[in-house]
Amino acid sequence: DQQVKQNSPSLSVQEGRISILNCDYTNSMFDYFLWYKKYPAEGPTFLISISSIKDKNEDGRFTVFLNKSAKHLSLHIVPSQPGDSAVYFCAALTGNQFYFGTGTSLTVIP
Amino acid sequence: DAGVIQSPRHEVTEMGQEVTLRCKPISGHDYLFWYRQTMMRGLELLIYFNNNVPIDDSGMPEDRFSAKMPNASFSTLKIQPSEPRDSAVYFCASRYGPTSYEQYFGPGTRLTVT
Numbered sequence: 001d002q003q004v005k006q007n008s009p010s011l012s013v014q015e016g017r018i019s020i021l022n023c024d025y026t027n028s029m030f031d032y033f034l035w036y037k038k039y040p041a042e043g044p045t046f047l048i049s050i051s052s053i054k055d056k057n058e059d060g061r062f063t064v065f066l067n068k069s070a071k072h073l074s075l076h077i078v079p080s081q082p083g084d085s086a087v088y089f090c091a092a093l094t095g096n097q098f099y100f101g102t103g104t105s106l107t108v109i110p
Numbered sequence: 111d112a113g114v115i116q117s118p119r120h121e122v123t124e125m126g127q128e129v130t131l132r133c134k135p136i137s138g139h140d141y142l143f144w145y146r147q148t149m150m151r152g153l154e155l156l157i158y159f160n161n162n163v164p165i166d167d168s169g170m171p172e173d174r175f176s177a178k179m180p181n182a183s184f185s186t187l188k189i190q191p192s193e194p195r196d197s198a199v200y201f202c203a204s205r206y207g208p209t210s211y212e213q214y215f216g217p218g219t220r221l222t223v224t
Contacts, residue, residue, distance in 0.1 A: 042218075089152065
């Protein structure tokens with residue numbers, strides 16, 4: 001049973017526009033959320049995180065929003081760049097147990 | 111630091127054969143995780159170790175899978191006997207527990223069982 005879901009397998013965005021990647025979760029015990037970025041033939045790399053006690057965290061072009069009442073997480077990338085094209089995984093943590101979504105493949109069109 | 115090292119990067123084997131995947135975590139990291147990535151289920155946690163001790167192996171699919179961590183710098187994931195449905199990319203990740211939730215992933219091993 002998937003506790004973390006990314007319902008959009010793919011997303012295409014024009015360069016310079018905003019990319020919004022979404023993630024839903026079911027377990028209210030998750031206390032930390034992370035986004036990972038993955039290029040082909042490489043392992044995922046950490047991008048940005050947010051504690052469950054916050055509702056927003058920003059790092060340069062990347063902002064993560066957390067809506068606990070809706071059990072919804074989103075990653076905003078603005079402006080989007082061609083180098084952002086990758087698969088993005090949402091992850092949630094409780095204790096030392098990480099749960100990952102199935103990923104969203106982002107394509108930024110030049 | 112070289113990061114998390116996994117070997118081999120690709121493995122092709124026939125059904126019924128034993129497969130051993132290897133991982134060297136980042137020096138000083140006290141947590142080690144094994145994941146499996148498939149299109150249908152994304153990244154699934156198989157097992158994790160803390161200070162070389164297996165803590166949670168509830169994600170291991172069945173008895174055909176086993177993992178060991180004989181020391182702080184080496185871990186193996188073994189599948190015996192392998193089956194076609196085991197075909198996936200297997201990732202190892204490590205982290206330093208006391209200061210960070212961030213995991214560092216290796217490049218993965220792509221396993222194909224024919």
